[in-house]
Amino acid sequence: MIVMGRIVGPFGVKGWVKLKTFTDSPEILADQAGWWVGRDGDWREVASVQTQRNGATLLARFEGCDSPEAALAYRGFEVGLPRESLPPPGEDELYLADLIGLLVVNTDGELLGALAGMFSNGAHEVMRVVDGDAERLVPFIDQFVRRVDVDAKRILVEWGKDW
Known part of the structure; x- marks a missing residue:
């Protein structure tokens, strides 16, 4: 699993979460139908309903996460993607x-x-x-x-x- 960011907390009143990304290409996350979230290597897949940029952060809303309280439960979770779901690095690039x-x-x-x-x-x-x-x-x-x-x-x- 490649860690792409960390959920820093809820955003708004409809269950959105705010994500600090660790990538120069957050659109890679936005293009995925589902993400993996977890702590200490314990990962589980969640369906991402919507994503949008908000300055330097990415906002996301997961299926079944409809309130600030539900979003708060994700605070501190890492967001990852399986290595094979990422595009190959370009010339003179690496992960x-x-x-x-x-x-x-x-x-x-x-x-x-x-x-x-x-x-x-x-x-x-x-x-x-x-x-x-x-x-x-x-x-x-x-x-x-x-x-x-x-x-x-x-x-x-x-x-x-x-x-």
Whole structure:
């Protein structure tokens, strides 16, 4: 399952939910007949009745969700889509979810850890690299990321082990 966003709460009085998307292409979600919602990897499919853009957020109304109270029950749920339902990435593009688990190695050949997650700080994506109890946050920008090799399962970075 590829996490595409998170439901932040109800919107209005007719059971709409407000979604913070984690994608540059929220229309991918809007084009789907159904979504998967869940927490902690426990997913269930819901039918999406309607979607519409509202500034930087996406609004959705699910089948059977007709009140603010019903919509409130979805707050905090992640919204996902099966990988196979997504369009293939374009040339020189990738899905960030495909990078989770790759080893992160610096240009000195030192293993920094495995990519455990990504998040946006508003300016760019940031990699959360974990090695045992150690955690590093490495900006996912050209200045630091030298190469992403999905086939070799490695990300090469210009980042010191002691930074």
